[in-house]
Amino acid sequence: MSEKPTIVCRCEEITMEEIQETIEQFHCSSREVKLRTRAGMGSCGGRTCRSVIDRLVEELGGATVSNEVPLSYRPPVRPVSFGVLGGAKE
Amino acid sequence: MIDVVIIGAGPAGLGAAVAAAEHGLQVCVVDEFxxxxxxxxxxxxxxxxxxxVNGIEEAQKLYNQAIGLGVDIRCGISVYDLRKLENTWCVYTTDEMIESKCxxxxxxxxxxxxPIPGWTLPGVMSIGAAQVMGNVHRVKPGEKGIIIGVNVLSVAIARELQLCGVHVESILLPQPGLLAGSAGNPEKMMESLLRLSHLAPSPLIRMGGKWVSPKLGARLFPKNGFKMWGIPIQLRKAALEILGDNQVEGVRMAEVSANGEVLPGTEKTVSADFVCxxxxxxxxxxxxxxxxxxxxYVPELGGHVxxxxxxxxxxxxxxxxxxNITGVESAKVARAxxxxxxxxxxxxxxxxxxxxNEKLYAAVEEVTETRRNALIQFQPGIEEARKExxxxxxxxxxxxxVSI
Amino acid sequence: MNSMRVNHHPVLGDLETHKEIKIYFDGQEYTAYEGDTIASALLASGVRTLRFHEDKETPRGIYCNIGHCFECRVKVDGKKTVRACLTSAENHMQIESCKALSASEVKGGTL
Incomplete structure (x- = not known):
């Protein structure tokens, strides 16, 4: 087996093991995995790892894939400064 | 308030900008790149x-056409939020808020x-990242690379990297398991490769596309792989770990059975300075x-659309x-x-x-036509999935x- | 120098001559071409590591190269969270790699 852990969420460095344990313990949705582990909560907004988290949740007996987007997208979809939010130009 | 804001200056966005501007609409296109x-x-x-077909030239032509029609194209700007107020769309960008009717x-x-152990190391990048680095920025992603994931896109880009003077050591599967999904299964990957058959220089794949079942193909698949444009494609090898302390130094790999199980005692390490x-x-x-x-949720189109x-x-x-926001297909379909x-x-x-109106119906027809003539089908069953x-x-x- | 450039290409042709500019990454001077992104300029000079993970201190470089993953974020002329893959390199630009935060910063909430 591998010596290094398999990181799933690069931004927060959350491993496959942590996510797997969380799903097995709580039989939870992608959103709950995110809230419990921080996977998908980093700088990229979950853009990189969300599909992997969804697949793990489905394969490990959590929620099945539906027409709803499992991890909801919330604005801002890019990290922006308070200045930009307040209307300043970057 | 302007008539139309378009987010994304790719083939779809620019194609739309041209069509809208030709009808006298005031159009603004924003893009992050x-x-x-x-x-x-x-x-x-x-x-x-x-x-x-050179994408840079194609893009330039579309861009010139749009500019000629007075389209305002703004690059290097990100959109971070959208809101609808009455009949106005408010597009919040890092530059300013833009209002439009459509x-x-x-x-x-x-x-x-x-995800693979070691994939956060500098030198590991997505296959698209390597493509942009080589073809657009004209910088090699590295001298010697290994590509993890055998599919239509990876084989095509491996060829492009080769044209950039990069040595592609091999294209192989990810370690089978939960994280890889079907990408770790030789049979599934054979099926995907067979969709490339018409443009493959390899007789095995070319003939295979016509009559070999993916199942049989994966079983008959030579253990040492076969070559396309001299690049070894190894459906019976899987990457277990990307090695390196501060950046990529190599990949630890092993042989796998036709249904994707790692064969004990077959592990070896191959050096590389980048991994896709x-x-x-x-x-x-x-x-x-x-x-x-x-x-x-439409798997044939690549996920949630x-x-x-x-x-x-x-x-x-x-x-x-x-x-591609409507489903993953070729750039030609996107433009149509x-x-x-x-x-x-x-x-x-x-x-x-x-x-x-006739023009609009003809354009809809053109999308179907373009799809049928596409060289690469990313997934089987796209047309049916779209109809549904x-x-x-x-x-x-x-x-x-209203107004349909 | 610049051995990573694709100077000749059988289909795209020879690389056009670009104006050379100077950029600085963590204080060291590098030559870039006008039209480069920060990421392409640094990779052309063999620089792969652009930052270190805030908490785990692991080195990171470009991953998606089109602005989706934010792995390549650097500090440019004092401005934080600038994506190296989407930002044009400009003459005399001062670029800094993002470093791991000290424990007090991580816990103390001065992010």
Whole structure:
């Protein structure tokens, strides 16, 4: 087996093991995995790892894939400064 | 307030901008990248007649056309939020807030990762990243690379990297298991490769496309792989770990059985200075989600796509989509969809002149035609999946949308 | 120098001559071409590591190269969270790699 852990969420460095344990313990949705582990909560907004988290949740007996987007997208979809939010130009 | 804002300056966005501007609409296109063209920029492929299609030139032509029609194209600007106020779409960008009557999301696709131990090391990048680095920026991603993930996209880009003077050591599977999904299964990957058969220089694949079942193909598959353009494609080898302390130094790999199990005692280490991860593409619909679109999960189209009809309308009035956000397909299809979206917006804004409706229907037909003639089918069953999606849209929303 | 450039290409042709500019990464001077992104300019000079993970201190470089993953974020002329893959390199630009935060910063909430 591998010596290094398999990181799933690069931004927060959350491993496959942590996510797997969380799903097995709580039989939870992608959103709950995110809230419990921080996977998908980093700088990229979950853009990189969300599909992997969804697949793990489905394969490990959590929620099945539906027409709803499992991890909801919330604005801002890019990290922006308070200045930009307040209307300043970057 | 302007007529149309388009997010994404790829083939779909620029195609739509041209069609809308041709009908006198005032159009603004925004894109995060430093140059317009989107994913078209990196593309480089040989048509069956031996002619090369250069994405950079194609993008330049579209850009010139749009500029000639007075389209305002702003690059290097990110959109972070959208809001609908009465009949106005407010597009919040890092530059300023732009208001428009119609809004088109042409944000393309994002790459699906395959997590592997060591994949955060500098030198590991998505396959698309290597393509852009080599073809657009004209910088080699490295001297010697290994590609993890065997699919239509990875094989095509491996060839492009080779043209950049990069040595591609091998294309192999990810370690089978939960994280790899079907990407770790030789049979499934054989099936995907067979869709490339018509352009493959390898007789095995070329003949295989006609008569070999993926199952048989994977079993008959030579243990040492076969070569396309001299690049070893190894459906019976899997990457277990990317090695290196501060950056990529190599990959630890092992042989796998036809159904994807690692064979003990076959491990070895191969050196490389970069690694590409090729997990496929998925529509990038975050802004559609923020706007409040209804979604549909369609595996043939690459995942969750905003519900829409053949005129590229979503269930939200004034909001349109085109290109890979509607499902992963080739740049040509994206461009044809862009034209439909541009004409649809012109229809909504009463800018279609006499004969305009016929033009719109012809453009819809052109999308289907382009799809049928596409060299690369990313997934089987795209046409049927799209029909079903459009049917679902009509069933749910036809009564509610005005002016259809 | 610049051995990573694709100077000749059988289909795309020879690389056009670009104006050379100077950029600085963590204080060291590098030559870039006008039209480069920060990421392409640094990779052309063999620089792969652009930052270190805030908490785990692991090195990171470009991953998606089109602005989706934010792995390549650097500090440019004092401005934080600038994506190296989407930002044009400009003459005399001062670029800094993002470093791991000290424990007090991580816990103390001065992010």
């Amino acid at each position: 430093v140059k317009p063209g989107g994913r078209l920029l990196g593309q480089l492929h040989e048509e069956p007649d031996g002619k090369w 809004l088109l999301l042409a944000t393309g696709a994002s790459e699906t990762p395959i 991860i090729a997990g496929g593409l998925t529509p990038m619909a975050e802004l559609a989600s923020v706007a409040g679109c209804s979604f549909c 905003p519900l829409h009809n053949e005129f590229m309308q979503t269930n939200l009035a004034g909001l349109y989509i085109a290109g 969809q862009g034209k439909v979206a541009g004409l649809s917006m012109a229809r909504e804004l009463k800018a279609l002149v006499y004969g305009g 999606l459009h049917r679902k849209f009509d069933e749910t929303y036809k009564q509610k949308l």
